Structure formats: C-alpha cells, structure tokens
Amino acid sequence: MSKEGLRPRYAPTPTPDTAHFWEGTRNHKLLLQRCTDCGTVYFPPRAFCPENGSSNIEVFEASGKAKLISYTINHRQHPSFESPYAIAIVQLDEGPMMMSNIVDCEQTPEALVLDMPLEVTFEKVSDEITVPLFRPVGEGS
C-alpha cells in the first residue's frame, strides 16, 4: 500500500514493555503474551496480565492467522497511503484484536468481506520498525 512517491508510513517508538513485540516483527514473527495464571492472551504488550494484574506471563509466537472484524475505507488523502484505503480491525486466532491494513486485496466493500480469513505479512518501515499487515489467505502467498 505504501507506494512510490508516498511518504513512509508512521514508525512508532517502542517502549521497554513493547520492545520485544517490535523486535519480533523485525524478524517477521508476531509475538503475543499469555498469562500463565489465567491463560488470557492479550495485546498490546504489557508486563502483566490486564485481566488479573498477574506478572506471571510468557511471550509466544502467534500463528499469524486472523479474520477481518471491521473497517472503514478512507477516501481522503493521506501522505503515506493511496486513497481509498481500508483501516481494519482484525482478530487473531489467539483472541486479541489489532488494527492493521489489508494488503493484496482491492480496497472495496465487495472485496473486504467481514470474517474473511487472513494471514500476517510484514512491511519494513525503517531499520527499527516493521509493521504487521494482513492479506487474504491464499492471495499472493
């Protein structure tokens, strides 16, 4: 989606509690956290479980499988995107929701069907930041 002539997409600043996530994406791994007390899988990263406050947590690699939960299609101009483009919420098979973009797919309501299966792909933004994006399963893989 970030094409020639467009500014690179926004590159976030990791913090100590999120650094492992961004290190993971840099290595094309989508890392999640799980509470070893209650089993809750959560995102965004924190050093404790947001369900019960427990710091007994572990980091693990997600399957990268997800489904499309909802989205908007922005028709206004954005310096880093070719409009119109969809801003999506996907649900990972492990449970957590995350915002992302859907690539290798027409950015139309007809092509972006809710609950369609997706898989993670990665886009390098800078030396430090690589962002997880999603594409329809079976497309362009």
Add this chain to the structure above:
Amino acid sequence: MTVAVVGASETTELGRIPHLSQMQLHADGAFNALADAGLSVSDIDGIATAGASPVDLTHYLGLEPHWIDGTSVGGCSFLIHVRHAVAAIEAGYCETVLITHGESGRSGVGRGGGGGGAASFASQFEMPYGPMGPTTLFGIGVLRYMKQYGMTHEQLASAAVAQREWAGMNPRAMYRDPITVDDVLASRVIAYPFHLLECCLVTDGGGALILTSAERAKDFPQPPVYILGTGESVESPMISQMADLTSSRNFRIAGGDAMKAAGVKHADVDHLMVYDAFAHLPIFGLEDLGFVERGEAGPFIEEGNTRPGGRLPLNTNGGGLSYTHTGMYGMFALQESVRQVRGQAPAQVDGANVSVCLGVGGMFSAGACIVFGKELP
C-alpha cells in the same frame, strides 16, 4: 470524613530507571500500593492520575472505573485527586480509588505517552495504519454492527434525517433544510460506511453552565434544572481495543449509574440527548442506555420514534450532525437538555420533565451521563 488511605507505596526503584517507561512507572507504583492494601486491580472502581490520561491508565491496568479524575494542574494534582476522591466515595460514585503517579523525568522513557506521544499505545499500534482522526476511526465498528444486527445503510442514514428535521425547527442550527435518506446516501463518501451527511459539522462556538445548591437554586431568575443522577467511565485510548466494537462499555456504565442514581426508569424519560459526532452514536446510545434492545435502534429511528412527534425525542437541537459541533460538543448537548427542562427550547418537547444527556469522549474512550429533572424526587 469517612474516607481513609488503605494502601500506599512508591515505585520499587527510584533515581535512574531507564528500563521502565512512564506508564510502567505508573503501573509499578500501582501494583505496589495494591499489594500494600492486599487488593487486586479488580477491586479498583475509581481512578485518578495526572501526567498520563486516566484512559491510558485504565486500559493499561485493565480497570473498569465508575469514577475518574484526570485533573492535571501540576505537582499538586494528586492532592486534589485525594480531595475529589473523598467527595466521590462519600457520594457513592465508587468505593475504592487508585491514584497514581509515574514520571520518567530523568531518563525520559515513554514520556508523553498519555496524550498521543510517539510512545503511546495508540501511536504504536494504530497510527502506522493510516488513521486520519475520528472520520476514519470512530465508525470502524459500524460494519461489524451492521453484520451482527442486520442494520441497513438506510437505517444509519435515517439518524441524520431525523435530526435534520429537529434542526429545521431551530433558528440557530447551521443546517436546516430537510434531507432524505437518499440525500444522505448520495452525499460524498468520507470514510466508508460514512457519507458526508453522517459526519458532524465543524464549527466555532462555546457555552457555560453554572451550578449551585438545590436550596439556593429556587431564588434565581430561571427555573432550576436539577441534576438527578450522574455517571462516568473510561475504557481504552484505542478503538481497536474496545471490548465490544458494537457497544460502548462507557455508555453502559455511565448511563446505568446515572439512571440508577436518579431513580428514573426508561418510561420516565421525556427527552434524550446523545452526543452525535457521527450517525451511529445515537444508535449505540439508545441501546447502551437500554431504551431499546441491542440491534433495535436502527429500526427504532427509521420508524420515526426519535423525530418530532415521536415517543422519544432525541437530539432536539439538531445535534452535532445539523446544529453545531465545535469539536467538544458535550457542552451543547447539556445546553439543550437544560433548555428542554426549562421549557425554553426552540423545538420544545411537551412535558420535558426528565432529560437524559449522554456524552462521549475521544472515540468511545470516555463516556458520561447526566440525568436532569424539573423536580427534585
């Protein structure tokens, strides 16, 4: 005074802590104080902080507050939080308040994370994907809602049509010409599924309220409008992390607390204001306040129940969609509730004795509800 401190602690380390972000310092102090009190996060139902937003902290810690205070006026803010918390606990707004401070003043790790700074969760986990403010994000759950409940684009559009009808009765409304569902759906797509006429205006303006005791209130020139009940909450700084994209937890908590405190039932409510930055907000508001069941608000509006002459007059000034929307529209929703209960609104509802005013903050990040009445119970 009936309120006491039952837990207190500083962060585990002090001095140089370059391995913790500012939010982590908040959390470290919070968990230490909870341990000191023998409590867990689930025992906390009130949250106050400065420097960070109470929204960020609520989401970060996994809280579900019924009372918040984000008063941020410098170093004494936490003393003020204590005072506000005493009042809140005595008033029954909440039982157990957590007040936190965390500041990476020396190392500067994750500073500014509360207000959309580069290290905030929203900056890390939403900004890279191209959001451009509320038009692109506020409605991101609408397609999910439509699939879940079968709501049509026409029903969504009918919210804008109903409010334009109210605006037509209001000389101060910016847009007053009648519109149809077809007009709404033919207007330019801003961020699918929203068309231009489903998005709020952008205007200049302002307003103010003055409150005093009910006892004194009888001696003023204007008829008193009593505050019968109130509610508040916050959920997440990121719309992608809402617990349910088709319903606002804040609306449910704030609305539920306000209606309960007021002792009013839905049938007692004569007039309703729901902060409408976009056309889906009245739909979420009607359902989360319990005026209709989940999934029924679209048909309810389409059938005309919220229009002039309908059984639940809603957004009778024309709302953010047609009246005015400066950015922080809540003041205008309050003003219309007050006008209606006073009996002075341009589009006056007959017998508007009880008015409910529901507000949103951010994109479902915060919610608050006020129940106004002509009479004290």
